[in-house]
Amino acid sequence: xxxxxxxxxxxxxxxxxxxxxxxxxxxxxxxxxxxxxxxxxxxxxxxxxxxxxxxxxxxxxxxxxxxxxxxxxxxxxxxxxxxxxxxxxxxxxxxxxxxxxxxxxxxxxxxxxxxxxxxxxxxxxx
Numbered sequence: 001x002x003x004x005x006x007x008x009x010x011x012x013x014x015x016x017x018x019x020x021x022x023x024x025x026x027x028x029x030x031x032x033x034x035x036x037x038x039x040x041x042x043x044x045x046x047x048x049x050x051x052x053x054x055x056x057x058x059x060x061x062x063x064x065x066x067x068x069x070x071x072x073x074x075x076x077x078x079x080x081x082x083x084x085x086x087x088x089x090x091x092x093x094x095x096x097x098x099x100x101x102x103x104x105x106x107x108x109x110x111x112x113x114x115x116x117x118x119x120x121x122x123x124x125x126x
Contacts, residue, residue: 032084043076 047069
């Protein structure tokens with residue numbers, strides 16, 4: 001096998017991996033959008049329930065339930081209007097503006113995850 005054949009095979013393998021990663025990303029995005037819509041629907045249903053149950057009680061409870069329902073409606077609208085692409089775009093902006101802070105945060109999360117993983121493995125061995 002010569003170098004050209006190896007490079008061709010490596011290129012084909014890389015192309016296949018890129019296609020699979022793209023498919024995975026699209027599938028994950030669709031699932032996240034479905035979950036986002038389901039969450040928004042659940043928040044709207046909760047707001048309706050709070051309003052309905054609040055009207056059955058005294059005036060003070062009705063006022064509190066109306067405020068809570070309004071916040072749930074706001075949360076539902078926020079979840080419905082912010083898709084995965086927008087979140088990723090905002091995350092890129094935050095990372096671009098604060099790369100050092102993001103690096104420190106990522107290192108801290110990695111350290112905590114590594115510590116938890118090491119503890120789990122040491123407990124399994126014991």
